[in-house]
Amino acid sequence: MAKSREAAEQLAQLTITIRRDIIFGAYAPGTWLKLSDLQQRYDASAFHIRRALDQLKNDKLVDHVANAGFRVATLDVTARAETLFVRTVLERSAAHLITARANTDDIVELRRLAQLFDASITEEGRQAQASANHNFHAYLYSIARNVVLSETINEMRNRSGQFTAGRWRSVEGLQASSRDHFAIITAIEERDPYEVEQAIVNHIKAF
Missing domain, CATH: 1.10.10.10 (Winged helix-like DNA-binding domain superfamily/Winged helix DNA-binding domain)
Structure with a gap:
């Protein structure tokens, strides 16, 4: 047994x-x-x-x-577009809550998680990057302090994984994702909800 x-x-x-x-x-x-x-x-x-x-x-x-x-499997173009549309709606709505509710400890933790992702870029395979990326985004959306919203976003992010346009197939693409993470953090620090929203939307589009 x-x-x-x-x-x-x-x-x-x-x-x-x-x-x-x-x-x-x-x-x-x-x-x-x-x-x-x-x-x-x-x-x-x-x-x-x-x-x-x-x-x-x-x-x-x-x-x-x-x-x-x-x-x-090859990409299902329609399913990809529909999934990313739903992600964009949900994650944009979370941006304003995150900006309003993030405290100093949250920003410190986000920066730590972003740095861990950045440090994982040169590791072989995609296991370390996938784990670090998940941890960053899960914490980011938990700051909204809305459990249903953050859980739904995480579910949609997991579902959209198979529809990636391939940004992570190169070190340069991974580095671009890392820069996006830090851009989101900077916008949160500056308490600019519209910049947070735009940084998140840009990140989704590039994926």
Whole structure:
């Protein structure tokens, strides 16, 4: 039973790891995912790689082509546009609450989290960047002090991950995201809700 639970946990973690790499640009849409390459990259068995890819197929992040294998799913343009529209509406509405309610400790913590993301840029893969980015944005929207709003924004951000335009596929793109984070913090420090809103909207559009 213990071994079975451990194997299930390993598979779940492997799936999360591959999902993050796909979502945040380690693989471009349409890229064929060679089993041998994935085994080496993720230090996992062929069996577990296939199981993880099957789950990602169910999540519509990868496609399975008979007698050919798995490849990263291509973008659904309509779904991307609709998801980013909803994100923009929600995150713009949070900007004014964040500006009004952020205190000195909040700004210090945001800057710390932004610095952690910036420091992660050169790390291989997208695991460190994805985690640091999530932590920054989760804290940012928690400052609005509206649990339903912040939870809904986090849900939409997670959903929109598969629709990335590929900004994170280069170090330059990651650095641009980092600059966006600091621009948001600066606008909050200056208590300019419209500048906070614009910085957030620009960040969404670039993604």
